[in-house]
Amino acid sequence: MEKLESEMESMRLQSSDDEHDQVEDFCRDNGSPFREKVDTAEDWRETINKVVPAVVVLRITACRSFDTELSSFGSATGFVVDKQRGIILTNRHVVKPGY
Structure with a gap:
């Protein structure tokens, strides 16, 4: 069970990183500076x-x-x-x- 949860978490993090990279690429390609607001x-x-x-x-x-x-x-x-x-x-x- 722990292994499954660990794999699911890494898949979620990977997906999140990929989406973040896609947004960053889109903004860069369209002349928009990409800044994440915290x-x-x-x-x-x-x-x-x-x-x-x-x-x-x-x-x-x-x-x-x-x-x-x-x-x-x-x-x-x-x-x-x-x-x-x-x-x-x-x-x-x-x-x-x-x-």
């Missing part, structure tokens, strides 16, 4: 600082249909797409039709 902790920090201010918490309350039903509530997250128009993007299950 993200640093600072890159992540900058991205997070840009995104976090747009993240919002949504609190959803649904009215009860009948006197015998309790109202429901929940919370979720989303992010501001258009501040001027008040557009927030979230998952579909968060805002169901009629809510």
Whole structure:
């Protein structure tokens, strides 16, 4: 089993190296410099600082249909797409039709 896993890993690495070489050759032949970008902790920090201010918490309350039903509530997250128009993007299950 270990031998099989080792062979599979070397095949994967070989395939990955071949694909990398093909991309590098393509870029060189077409005049594009090939540079592999490695993200640093600072890159992540900058991205997070840009995104976090747009993240919002949504609190959803649904009215009860009948006197015998309790109202429901929940919370979720989303992010501001258009501040001027008040557009927030979230998952579909968060805002169901009629809510």
